[in-house]
Amino acid sequence: MDTDVSVALHILVFIAETDKVASSENLAQSVNTNSSHIRKITGLLKQAGLISSQQGKSGFSLAMAPEAIGLDRVYRAVYPEKELLHVHDNPNQACPVGKHIQTLVQPSFDLAQEAFISQLANQNLADLITNLYKEEKNK
Numbered sequence: 001m002d003t004d005v006s007v008a009l010h011i012l013v014f015i016a017e018t019d020k021v022a023s024s025e026n027l028a029q030s031v032n033t034n035s036s037h038i039r040k041i042t043g044l045l046k047q048a049g050l051i052s053s054q055q056g057k058s059g060f061s062l063a064m065a066p067e068a069i070g071l072d073r074v075y076r077a078v079y080p081e082k083e084l085l086h087v088h089d090n091p092n093q094a095c096p097v098g099k100h101i102q103t104l105v106q107p108s109f110d111l112a113q114e115a116f117i118s119q120l121a122n123q124n125l126a127d128l129i130t131n132l133y134k135e136e137k138n139k
Contacts, residue, residue, distance in 0.1 A: 066126035
């Protein structure tokens with residue numbers, strides 16, 4: 001299972017809430033992964049305009065308020081063109097099922113994708129941060 005979106009969210013919450021410099025090394029330590037993986041994800045987040053960095057200055061900062069960063073934007077930053085569900089390639093066109101499988105299942109797959117993105121859009125980074133403090137308080 002791919003965890004890049006959860007890593008991206010981890011990075012964003014860390015950047016928003018840390019009193020440390022949000023460097024690749026500090027992020028990698030928090031996520032418990034290597035710095036090269038962090039640089040890959042931060043590159044995607046930076047390209048999407050969600051984080052920024054300044055040349056000559058260590059670390060990352062949010063490029064906008066946490067309330068403005070919907071989870072759907074994070075998903076699209078990490079996977080700009082990913083389909084959740086994809087109909088298999090090259091079904092047998094001589095088979096009555098194979099010939100029609102795309103038109104049979106693609107509408108359901110499209111609805112599932114829309115519902116998934118819509119659900120993510122209902123939450124933002126500020127919601128995650130609020131929930132982080134609730135979790136900490138409950139421990």
